[in-house]
Amino acid sequence: MEELLQVKNLSISFHTYNGEVQAVRNTSFDLHRKEVLAIVGESGSGKSVTMQSVLKLTPCVFKSGQIIFEGKDITNYNDKQMQNIRGSQIGIIFQDAMTSLNPTMKIGKQITESILRHQKVSKAEAKTKALELLTQVGINNPEKRYHQYIHNLSGGMRQRVMIAIALACKPKLLIADEPTTALDVTIQAQIMDLLAKLKEEVGCSIVLITHDLGVVAANADRIAVMYAGKLVESGTSDQIFYHPAHPYTRGLLESIPRLDASHNTKLTYIGGTPPDALNPSPGCAFSARCKYAMRICRQQAPEDREVEPGHTCACFLMDDEAKATREKMGWEVKL
């Protein structure tokens, strides 16, 4: 498969009064065409910042890295060049539709805005397209909704409008940043269903940013797990769910209460608290909370190791020298 997006050694920082916050540290990943890649992590792990910096939407300090979209290096694109990519080639859906959409602008205008910006069409044609889009995302009575404001809509409907805007120009890549976090579960099911359907119709790739592994399970082809600004593990959905290698991924999977588990099962948890992004440790960021941490983990940052084809993990336990330790713990890791 050909790569649509390649992110290489990306490092991003923010300067604050308290010092430099290293939001993303040396992260690399690829996205194939027509694939759904889920970036999973807890709050502050850098998952949103990573994708926002691909679109250059955050005022961050770009320390190093390379972003290649469709074979072109867009790392040093200026604002004007980025404007031609945003909305037309890459669409984005944000978490909170209420604050991401313009409350003083009619819904129709917000959709036609991006169509008129990127395509050579007349206003009437843009309107026809917008109405089609509204129907496509499952909004009843599009003619009426076209002339309404977003405060007339419910949360689920607003999210549908946002999806319509993001897909207005048939982008090649859709970034969905926590698209269902603000929604109720029954509405979440509707929206995830809609995204899967539209992905087939438009033929785009999706980067799904979420903290909810349940949402990921049915929808993602590949998963990248982030912790404290670093990508700690990536692999196919099955590899991550059934053969997790990194202790953090294991802990995360075990700490989710599952609907299909009995009411008396014990919930395991990861002790400690997420690390301080202001002073990251020189070693592995997870070492302070890791049950299996060794001396080297606190001194040196582990590099990505291939556990099996397509499955990488940044952990010293995956090293050949740690084989005995792995066996002692009964971890099945294919190496």
Added chain:
Amino acid sequence: MSGEKKEVLFEIQNLCRYFTLDKHNTLKAVNNVSLTIHKGETVGIVGESGCGKTTLGRTIKRLYTATSGKVLYKGQDIFAMNKEQAHKYAKEVQMIFQDPYSSLDPRMTVREIIREGMLNHDIHKGDRAAQDQFIDRLLLMVGLNREHADRFPHEFSGGQRQRIGIARALAVRPEVIICDEPTSALDVSIQAQVINLLKNLQEEFGLTLIFISHNLSLVKYISDRVGVMYLGSMVELAPSDNLYEMPAHPYTQALISAIPIPDPVVQKSRKIIELKGDIPSPINTPDDACSFASRCPYATPACSKHAPKLELVGENHYATCDRVLKGETAV
């Protein structure tokens, strides 16, 4: 917790809490809810946003008065209490709030926050040293250190703040803790810590927990019995495992099917009952119709003509659906 004769702690009878918006509009946040809570058990209240679960919790805590109906606590109507009884009730029933950021006073140290309730309710009255000792013990119990006592809330992470909230609730030696979405602002790995803490404390002190949440997997994990709310009414009430294995009400069935399970094979093989449309507005809901009729896949004209009551459909299992009562669905 399957003792045969359990002491009844709460008897909630046809509780209604309406909010009058203007002359013509009334928001029926809690509509005709009846529920019995026994000592030492955990009752989960689940539902989507706007279903009235928080209002129910707050009315039980006596933060709201009831529009109609009764809440009997140890046989006594909480809305007919005199000042002294109300003060005692306030001590025995404590609450943990959803947002650990706004529910702690930013200008008080942790020690002051925890001591405030103790002073109010005469715990170790007049003996500051004993109070301090008790505060240290509480902090250790919730997984914090005594060094934390003289810090301010902003110095803590979300999970730690929620622990402070729990310590504050425990400081007055309550019998009941109402937990209103205690972990929805926390990350999953931290959520598990807080939930395990609540479970351990419950065993240690024999607490009764009312656990309000929108997260059904979590509620299943912590609760003995679960009540499902929709649009102000309680549509189903059953023992935890029963509810999830054999949901009787069509809304519960849809709700459970919509919760994703973090396992690709299991999740892909599940059938999701998709509900059409959104939750209707709780303003001026008709009293003589099933609240779920507008979205129910099985609705018949009869459903919008009378409001079904919560009735026994299985062992300890109650639901408000005519279909279930007639045996038209597998329970």
